[in-house]
Amino acid sequence: MNRLNIELPGLKLKNPIMPASGCFGFGREYSQFYDLSTLGAIMIKATTVEPRFGNPTPRVAETTAGMLNAIGLQNPGLEKVLGGELPWLSQYDVPIIANVAGSLEEDYVAVAKAISKAPNVHALELNISCPNVKTGGIAFGTIPEVAKQLTRKVKEASAVPVYVKLSPNVTNIVEMAKAVEDGGADGLTMINTLVGMRLDLKTGKPILANRTGGLSGPAIKPVAIRMIYEVSQAVSIPIIGMGGIESAEDVIEFFYAGASAVAVGTANFVDPFVCPSIIEELPVLLKKLGFEHISECQGRSWKELGQLAYHRA
Amino acid sequence: MNRLNIELPGLKLKNPIMPASGCFGFGREYSQFYDLSTLGAIMIKATTVEPRFGNPTPRVAETTAGMLNAIGLQNPGLEKVLGGELPWLSQYDVPIIANVAGSLEEDYVAVAKAISKAPNVHALELNISCPNVKTGGIAFGTIPEVAKQLTRKVKEASAVPVYVKLSPNVTNIVEMAKAVEDGGADGLTMINTLVGMRLDLKTGKPILANRTGGLSGPAIKPVAIRMIYEVSQAVSIPIIGMGGIESAEDVIEFFYAGASAVAVGTANFVDPFVCPSIIEELPVLLKKLGFEHISECQGRSWKELGQLAYHRA
Amino acid sequence: MIQKELCKIISQREIAADIYELTVKAKLVNEITEPGQFVHIRVSKRDPLLRRPISISSYDKKSEQFTMIYRKEGKGTSLLAELTEGMELDILGPLGNGFPVDEVTKGETALLVGGGIGVPPLYELSNQLTANGVKVIQVLGFQTESAVFYEQEFLQNGETFVATVDGSYGSKGYVTDVMKDLHFDCIYTCGPTPMLRAIEQIFSDKKVFLSLEERMGCGVGCFACVCKSADDPTGVSYKKVCSDGPVFRVGEVLI
Amino acid sequence: MIQKELCKIISQREIAADIYELTVKAKLVNEITEPGQFVHIRVSKRDPLLRRPISISSYDKKSEQFTMIYRKEGKGTSLLAELTEGMELDILGPLGNGFPVDEVTKGETALLVGGGIGVPPLYELSNQLTANGVKVIQVLGFQTESAVFYEQEFLQNGETFVATVDGSYGSKGYVTDVMKDLHFDCIYTCGPTPMLRAIEQIFSDKKVFLSLEERMGCGVGCFACVCKSADDPTGVSYKKVCSDGPVFRVGEVLI
Numbered sequence A, B: 001m002n003r004l005n006i007e008l009p010g011l012k013l014k015n016p017i018m019p020a021s022g023c024f025g026f027g028r029e030y031s032q033f034y035d036l037s038t039l040g041a042i043m044i045k046a047t048t049v050e051p052r053f054g055n056p057t058p059r060v061a062e063t064t065a066g067m068l069n070a071i072g073l074q075n076p077g078l079e080k081v082l083g084g085e086l087p088w089l090s091q092y093d094v095p096i097i098a099n100v101a102g103s104l105e106e107d108y109v110a111v112a113k114a115i116s117k118a119p120n121v122h123a124l125e126l127n128i129s130c131p132n133v134k135t136g137g138i139a140f141g142t143i144p145e146v147a148k149q150l151t152r153k154v155k156e157a158s159a160v161p162v163y164v165k166l167s168p169n170v171t172n173i174v175e176m177a178k179a180v181e182d183g184g185a186d187g188l189t190m191i192n193t194l195v196g197m198r199l200d201l202k203t204g205k206p207i208l209a210n211r212t213g214g215l216s217g218p219a220i221k222p223v224a225i226r227m228i229y230e231v232s233q234a235v236s237i238p239i240i241g242m243g244g245i246e247s248a249e250d251v252i253e254f255f256y257a258g259a260s261a262v263a264v265g266t267a268n269f270v271d272p273f274v275c276p277s278i279i280e281e282l283p284v285l286l287k288k289l290g291f292e293h294i295s296e297c298q299g300r301s302w303k304e305l306g307q308l309a310y311h312r313a
Numbered sequence C, D: 001m002i003q004k005e006l007c008k009i010i011s012q013r014e015i016a017a018d019i020y021e022l023t024v025k026a027k028l029v030n031e032i033t034e035p036g037q038f039v040h041i042r043v044s045k046r047d048p049l050l051r052r053p054i055s056i057s058s059y060d061k062k063s064e065q066f067t068m069i070y071r072k073e074g075k076g077t078s079l080l081a082e083l084t085e086g087m088e089l090d091i092l093g094p095l096g097n098g099f100p101v102d103e104v105t106k107g108e109t110a111l112l113v114g115g116g117i118g119v120p121p122l123y124e125l126s127n128q129l130t131a132n133g134v135k136v137i138q139v140l141g142f143q144t145e146s147a148v149f150y151e152q153e154f155l156q157n158g159e160t161f162v163a164t165v166d167g168s169y170g171s172k173g174y175v176t177d178v179m180k181d182l183h184f185d186c187i188y189t190c191g192p193t194p195m196l197r198a199i200e201q202i203f204s205d206k207k208v209f210l211s212l213e214e215r216m217g218c219g220v221g222c223f224a225c226v227c228k229s230a231d232d233p234t235g236v237s238y239k240k241v242c243s244d245g246p247v248f249r250v251g252e253v254l255i
Ligand SMILES: Cc1cc2nc3c(=O)[nH]c(=O)nc-3n(C[C@H](O)[C@H](O)[C@H](O)COP(=O)(O)OP(=O)(O)OC[C@H]3O[C@@H](n4cnc5c(N)ncnc54)[C@H](O)[C@@H]3O)c2cc1C
Pocket: B061, B062, C038, C048, C050, C051, C052, C053, C054, C055, C056, C068, C069, C070, C071, C072, C073, C074, C075, C076, C077, C078, C117, C120, C121, C212, C213, C214, C215, C216, C246
């Protein structure tokens, strides 16, 4: 019995588990560990029109049950991603979700237009929420009207469905979600990192050269769950959930909250085998909990019995 | 040598360590463990005009390196606090910071007016950031103009300096801080809890009866540090910092970020002796780091050498 | 006075499926006033963050030792189960009130009703009542045979009925099924809330003391564990399970 | 191939003040290709969250063991220091490249320069060069006498100079003070960045291999640990310390 297959706009997934953008590069490193075709999908590192070096180092700092990063969207640029990374990935039977970033609307549009035509790119993830770049990002991710406008433009340019990645650093996440849904988003991915900082006990200065960074890992899971719970009730497009997922139990919790698939970020750094491990454990856990299929978990935290795909006795 | 004494508007503190509001009741329980006069100050549980029962239970849920609470401002009401709790506390040589809450502007004003006249109340903490009450709170804590207006009204009513407690659940914390500074706040306290949620693996439902709750503990420390770092550079009133403090090292990090005193919340639940322990360890750590006085740490993360109270060689 | 103490583990053993009996050396036993009080245990430096409430199942002031019985359940109790003799444990306690032993006197009969991990705190109570010359009858409910523990220990103090939900041991069904036919002057009970509610309903005319469970924060005063006073169901009166309880007289609080 | 393996601890001992030598049994030694590679250690289930990079200081494929030497520093290494023989450790490795042993040949002289916890990876290098018939001269810098370790071990392979910053042992000062008077064909060095920078400046005309440190995330590909290619200082070319390094030829990257 396949308890894990899921269909989402543009995506036919063997299972709903994928590495989160920026936590898996373009897959090459992790292909040393296991067959990438095991994965539901791969969210590749953000791509911008031009190559970017990103921020100075140190770029990571550990915090309690989490980590801060300020990579700054380092990537080889659109041309190399199209010419090198995506063709390399096409040897695997796994849909790619391409994370699209930029500073100006036209950058986003240019990347979206080109990258969405790559044969193995089945969807875009519009990154309007990177906390580590000084220009562009912030307004796109925090002002509903601006986010909506950008979504519309990218949607027009894209040959595949567009998922918009929401920032948790906002007063009203529901408002942002509705705005991008209005803008034509086919789905949402959430959450990106919370802005945080750590200071060095000896020098008093920030550990990250960029000073602030994005907080990820188990520490932020309760915030992610809350936001997905709120947003999934307010929109009618699916959500790919992320933020601190480490285990099959966590995956179920995200589905209960309202996610229809999930991505695993920081946990890859701790255990490079975390994604295949979860994919293996999930059916066992589902069975133990009495579910025939993972979709039965979706939205269980707020759905009335009648709305549920399946009722347990 | 006293390395810890600090003066803030309305407050002459033996040391800058105080229990955070809601994590220490009105001090009675903790007086079983140690002499409350050891503390720099006490931030008492939120007081409202009328007694409140608060939310249904369960009201707490644990998360990785943190906890969610949805107490819902349970308190015996202004009359009992004035007649019972504050007089009881007056046996201790410790200034009280009274946390003031409400649903309407006039509630806040009424509590502020009355409670600020109690002889041992040396300052107010205006709670515009409780995530666990459905009415009032939210707008006061997230719309700058509304927060400013409320601050002004409370400031007019209060016989002692007013510190405003900021919510981290906003897009732009600096804007909120500046607004309440404009409104006449004498200081800021930050951060209150992040809104979060946890779901039960078996039922799929939220563990908290209130569904969402406020996330506190070590998990949120990087967010607190970042916000204090940003706000302390933008305002000229002092900040009492909080969010995940457990140790003397954490206290120094908050001072580096820009805090001028700190409060300890969740850590009291883990170790009821945490405040006196920190007070004991802090001078030793300061000496080890080469500081004569804790004030020398303040703002070190962003101050130029010339701005620092003290330069190390 | 509540103490925070690093207590040395004297012994730990599994006495039924996932049920552990843990004995520690602790000066804080000298502060215990009644059977049914509990302690708050820090099982880890950081993960899990919060302490875990566990009842004192028996204690001995002479040897300064006390025993707890717990079910390995989630993260905290699983870590606890890994500890072995000689290790140290950070314990806060004793907390709360306990069962009022003086409510039954010599010659009277007390009915002690425990469900699952509600059974442990009744053991010290049973010992003390017996020592006071009170006749004890004990009804212990478990899920299934493998979960049954301490039957022999209770039997030494008096008649003991065991019920299992699946009927694999003792009588099949709930403790309330067994209780109906018994005669007694007072009930002391601890167990899952549905069981307590059933007992409250059926025996509301009797003298009943219930020990409650609620999710806790601090164990002393954070308002996490409150319940409503029964005489003010829509009002603001409350009791804290951790310090006013965990034991309440029937009708004192809403459960 | 990089392996993730639960490795049994063979021995752990403190060999200088806060300096520990840890030997584990690990199949992954069979994947080691050069001295100077490192491993990524998970010291705890949850706190700290991230792995810790530690160099392989020596290994033996026959017995499938390797040794690490580390300084007890912060949270991670403090937890590591608590482990004892027989316990298991989650290790990812071998990671990165190592020192190119073939860059000096029989009869030539290699200068190995280590600072503090930069000393360990040089030990296996010293052994392998010596086995190849290369003459090794070794300069080891430490803060103070109590921090000195492995002097005897290095002495067995060749001339060894020790310098301490406070002059409490060996010559007073920095390794660069000692290096000036020596003759050699190639430098291999590992230590604090200021030391590496000084060596790079003074010996820019020589063949020099530097082993760098950078804060790491994954240890394979998250872009946490990059440095700029020296030939493109304002551009986007980069090297990853974890996989392209940690060893670089002088002038290859900006340090
Ligand atoms: C006054 C009191 C006395 C108790 N005495 C005993 C005893 O003698 N033996 C025993 O086995 N159990 C007892 N319990 C229940 C015990 O506290 C929980 O089983 C335990 O906390 C579960 O922790 P965990 O980490 O294994 O589970 P998790 O599910 O991982 O715990 C997560 C969180 O929920 C809380 N929690 C989970 N279950 C309960 C519960 N039933 N009541 C209160 N909080 C809970 C935990 O404390 C923790 O904060 C008692 C509870 C209370 C309130």
